[in-house]
Amino acid sequence: MSCKMNVSFPRRRMARRDFLRVSAAAASLPWLVPASVFGADAPSERIHVGVIGNGNQATLDIPTFLQQPDVQVLAVCDVNTGSHGYKSPKQFLGRKPAQELVNAYYAKKTGAAGYHGCDAYVDFREVLGRKDIDAVVIITPDHWHGLMTILAAEAGKDIYCEKPMSLSVRQGRAMVEAVRKHQRILQTGSQYRSSPANRHGCELVRNGRIGKLKRIRTWVAENNAVGPGPGWKPMPVPEGFDYDFWLGPAPMAPYHLDRCLYRFRFIFDYSGGQTTNFGCHANDIAQWGSGYDDTVPVEYEDLGAEFPPPGSLFNTPIKVAFRARYANGVELICQTVPHKDGCLFEGTEGSVHFDYNKLTTDPPALKDSTIGPNELHLPVSNPNRMENSRRNYIIDHVRNFLNSVKSRKDPVEPVEVGHHTAALCHLGNIAMRLKRKIRFDPQKEQILGDEEADAMLDRTLRAPWHI
Ligand SMILES: NC(=O)c1ccc[n+]([C@@H]2O[C@H](COP(=O)([O-])OP(=O)(O)OC[C@H]3O[C@@H](n4cnc5c(N)ncnc54)[C@H](O)[C@@H]3O)[C@@H](O)[C@H]2O)c1
Incomplete structure (x- = not known):
């Protein structure tokens, strides 16, 4: 649906020559926005993210990723289209509301009212198959963490995996081996x-x-x-x-x-x-x-x-x-x-x-x-943060992960x-x-x-x- 939109936000591994070509094309289209709105980072430093599992915890994790200047969320994924009745009846969760949230955020940030650059998927393997996605955030129930992490590592993605990292001791060991074998970064979402x-x-x-x-x-x-x-x-x-x-x-x-x-x-x-x-x-x-x-x-x-x-x-x-x-x-x-x-x-x-x-x-x-x-x-995680608040823990934990994606050094809660x-x-x-x-x-x-x-x-x- 959004393949036209995606070209407006150059991919992390895109060569500079290609980036310039895309930018020139983008300049001629009124709904495309300059890359600079995503922060001072060079396009090659921007981290493209897919979020798998758009339920309760995603309402905290997605905004946290969105607010990072060097992140662009390109995809959300959930087997639920959208429904009430989760932890709190007020919550409306699933891939459709998550997609709307991401698109609305970038529409406001970029001024491109018709922004629709975030794709929504049912099958996480399609997210893993996208070459332009660098990292995935896994916020599904725990029985999916092992499989998704291992397939993500095989697909060359870095991983922010919510806690508990595994469903069993043996799955946890298999996750360790996959992450290390494929030299990926994994941050476990134990933000304390x-x-x-x-x-x-x-x-x-x-x-x-x-x-x-x-x-x-x-x-x-x-x-x-x-x-x-x-x-x-x-x-x-x-x-x-x-x-x-x-x-x-x-x-x-x-x-x-x-x-x-x-x-x-x-x-x-x-x-x-x-x-x-x-x-x-x-x-x-x-x-x-x-x-x-x-x-x-x-x-x-x-x-x-x-x-x-x-x-x-x-x-x-x-x-x-x-x-x-x-x-x-x-x-x-x-x-x-x-x-x-x-x-x-x-x-x-x-x-x-x-x-x-x-x-x-x-x-x-x-x-x-x-x-x-x-x-x-x-x-x-964040040398500049002194005050203690639960919200800050998640922000700094996510920031620490993103810094690791760039430095290729382990985050505070590695696999x-x-x-x-x-x-x-x-x-x-x-x-x-x-x-x-x-x-x-x-x-x-x-x-x-x-x-x-x-x-x-x-x-x-x-x-x-x-x-
Ligand atoms: N770090 C924290 O403090 C914290 C807090 C709450 C939850 N969590 C963790 O986050 C994870 C999710 O918990 P939650 O409370 O958000 O649960 P939830 O049920 O509200 O959300 C999980 C979402 O994953 C979706 N899902 C299930 N299978 C899927 C699949 N195959 N592909 C794509 N989406 C799929 C569900 O439809 C649901 O929308 C759990 O592992 C939980 O422990 C962490």
């Missing part, structure tokens, strides 16, 4: 790595300000939706929603509104419940502050997790409760506790707590302690880090589901002496999808 307060808290722990680290406590939110109980009835698939493509590699299952669109996170076929949803924020901080990004705990045990009654549509824990132990004896306790949030590091001489909004320490003055030039400093954080959460889920202690070998990525548990490190993909 881009919070200045959080970074400072982790630096305090890493530099021994709380003495010897003994225990880490992480808290995940309570479920914000209750699914239908035993005996629930399937519903007709809404018009404009490609349910079979939504399911993709997941097992065939009857449609219900609460299966798809936001609430998928409470069903194991597509996600891992709050263990992976909020766990990939809180446990990600745990990994960073303790310095265990290149590994995961070696033991996991259930602490009385609670699940919906058998036969319910939702089957992930209502109450998360597990204990993990790192090889050096430090323990991590991850739980659902009302009004508790974030990650608490407990040491022999104090503690550090980050609850997403602020950093608190014991003793209180500890948080004002500065990290000296010869101490360990953690990567900074291995995203994999380990997700793996920790998956292993916690396995221990809670089996209600027994499991032991894990982080080098071989195997569960020791328990075949049933080890089989849960992987998922069977519905044909014809395969990794």
Whole structure:
């Protein structure tokens, strides 16, 4: 539909000679706009982006990408045309509203009222097939993250993949291998790595300000939706929603509104419940502050997790409760506790707590302690950002990804880090589901002496999808 429009915005890898030819042609057409409206960057430095999955989180991620001066969003993609009834009834989401949002943004920015340069797709493979797209943003349910990342890496795209990075430990490993094999940049969307307060808290722990680290406590939110109980009835698939493509590699299952669109996170076929949803924020901080990004705990045990009654549509824990132990004896306790949030590091001489909004320490003055030039400093997403706000974390996390796309250096949450954080959460889920202690070998990525548990490190993909 928009192939005529696309020539007005030269592609990143376009030769300068071609760029000049296109610009000259563009100048003769009133609805084409000068390249300079996209920022001071040379056209060859502009990053062309496709956004796959245009639901709830996309309402934050798409505007964030749009606002970056060196980005142009060329494509959106969703198996849903457009509908209400996601997380909040006010939201109208899907590829059509996403396309309208992008086109309206560029129409305003460029003054080209009839701008329609953003294409909308049902099939993400068409987005990956476009040579003019440099990077994709994957904001689909978790059961798609592995396949889409691997195919994107094979297609030569850089990837911003929302958290939790994987659906299973084995898929996460396959993602690591694909990204490294094809030398792509991947940023996992655990944006709390881009919070200045959080970074400072982790630096305090890493530099021994709380003495010897003994225990880490992480808290995940309570479920914000209750699914239908035993005996629930399937519903007709809404018009404009490609349910079979939504399911993709997941097992065939009857449609219900609460299966798809936001609430998928409470069903194991597509996600891992709050263990992976909020766990990939809180446990990600745990990994960073303790310095265990290149590994995961070696033991996991259930602490009385609670699940919906058998036969319910939702089957992930209502109450998360597990204990993990790192090889050096430090323990991590991850739980659902009302009004508790974030990650608490407990040491022999104090503690550090980050609850997403602020950093608190014991003793209180500890948080004002500065990290000296010869101490360990953690990567900074945006050196100019000092104030702490949830919105800024996403902006800086996206900016950090874009800078990496240009520099070809790893971002703050590269693929291995995203994999380990997700793996920790998956292993916690396995221990809670089996209600027994499991032991894990982080080098071989195997569960020791328990075949049933080890089989849960992987998922069977519905044909014809395969990794
Ligand atoms: N970083 C954060 O803080 C944060 C917050 C919320 C969600 N997320 C993550 O974002 C992802 C999406 O969550 P959400 O809340 O936006 O869910 P959602 O259901 O609202 O959105 C997902 C969208 O993906 C679409 N989709 C499904 N299969 C697709 C396919 N094959 N091709 C194209 N589109 C497809 C759905 O139709 C839907 O519109 C999840 O992995 C979630 O964990 C991250």
